[in-house]
Amino acid sequence: MVPAGLFVLGAILGSFLNVVAHRIPRGGSIVYPPSSCPACGARIRPRDNIPVVSYLVLRGRCRDCGDRISPRYLIVELLGGVVPVLLHARYGFGRELFVFWALSDALIVLSAIDLADGILPDRITLPGIVAGVVIAALAGIVSLPSSLLGAVIGGGGLYLVALLGAAAFRKESMGGGDIKLGAMLGAFLGWQLTIMMLFASFLLGAIVGGAVMAKKGRDWDRSVPFGPFMAAGAFLVILWGQKLLGWYLGRLG
Numbered sequence: 001m002v003p004a005g006l007f008v009l010g011a012i013l014g015s016f017l018n019v020v021a022h023r024i025p026r027g028g029s030i031v032y033p034p035s036s037c038p039a040c041g042a043r044i045r046p047r048d049n050i051p052v053v054s055y056l057v058l059r060g061r062c063r064d065c066g067d068r069i070s071p072r073y074l075i076v077e078l079l080g081g082v083v084p085v086l087l088h089a090r091y092g093f094g095r096e097l098f099v100f101w102a103l104s105d106a107l108i109v110l111s112a113i114d115l116a117d118g119i120l121p122d123r124i125t126l127p128g129i130v131a132g133v134v135i136a137a138l139a140g141i142v143s144l145p146s147s148l149l150g151a152v153i154g155g156g157g158l159y160l161v162a163l164l165g166a167a168a169f170r171k172e173s174m175g176g177g178d179i180k181l182g183a184m185l186g187a188f189l190g191w192q193l194t195i196m197m198l199f200a201s202f203l204l205g206a207i208v209g210g211a212v213m214a215k216k217g218r219d220w221d222r223s224v225p226f227g228p229f230m231a232a233g234a235f236l237v238i239l240w241g242q243k244l245l246g247w248y249l250g251r252l253g
Contacts, residue, residue, distance in 0.1 A: 006088055007081040010101075011051035014080020017105055018073050021112035024121050039067035051077040072112055079108050083235075090239050095139050100238050103132075103188050107231035110181065114227035120177025125184050132187025142190030150194040154186025155179050157198055178226050185234050193241045200233035201226070 020030050022038065035044040042064040048054045055074045062069060083104045084097070091097045106128060110120050129151060136147030158179045165173025186194040209224050 002088065003085045006084040008051075010084040011077045011081035013105060014077035014108070015049065015051045017080055017109050017112070018076050021072075021076065021109045021116070024109075024123055025113055025117045025119060037062040037064060037067070038069070040065035052081070072116070076108055076112055080105065083108070086239060096141055099135055099139060099141055099188070103128075104235060104238070107234060111228040111231045114177075114225040118223075118225060120175070120181050120227050122177075122180065125177065125180040128184035129180065129187050132184055136187065136190070142188075142193075146190035146192070147187050149191040150186030150189055151183040152186070153191050154189075154194045154198070155183030158182040174226065178230070181227055181230055185230060189234065189237060189241075192245055193237045196241050196245065197230070197233045197237045200236050201230045204232055205229040 015035075016030075019035060022028075023030050033043075035049060036042060037044065039062060042062065045063070048058060048063055052074065055069065055077070058069075060069050060071065060074070061067065084101050087097050087100055087104070091100070106124060110124055114120055133144070133147050133151065136142050137144045142150070158174055162172070162174035162179065165171075182194075182198070185197055189197060205224070205226060208229070212224060
């Protein structure tokens, strides 16, 4: 029953994450007014605000105007539910569960915003850097020196990529938001897992970006948001990074 309870609680939080992802880029309050249809503005009734279930019952449409609601809302609610289940399977009810749950929810919001609006808001990433360092100092999941070094590697590594990309391609290849997100993740993960996160992120980006270019053609010149790849890479590292690192260090020994 524990996984089911975590899924329900996570999906409820996922519904709130949708509100945050929609309103923050537009400068709105995340607590008021109550949830409403993005198309017609009608207030969403309580029976239509049940995570996952309401979207499926209404077939992804507003009850009032019939306009289609983005599948992103369903995906975010599903991810919100799945994340704590996977984290509990990996960490149990340890402090890692709650720290990485909060971090993962922030990554879901940032990924949704990056995909929809092409930005990674400072309102999340900058406090996230501070939060990562403070939590490292208080919770002891990673040491404070490792947290600070991780922030430098995460942000500095992406800043170096941005400089090299601008010199090679004469256009921006890595945005400031990506750099700040890298620093935020580094603060939470520590320096060793940050290196693994960057490697996983670039690998995922290369695979997906290559597939998109193959489908769209070589003349396709739109940029692919990198935030979701960093989020995915970070979550993979959160789940399996320590085990992989232990295995690797064991092989060296």
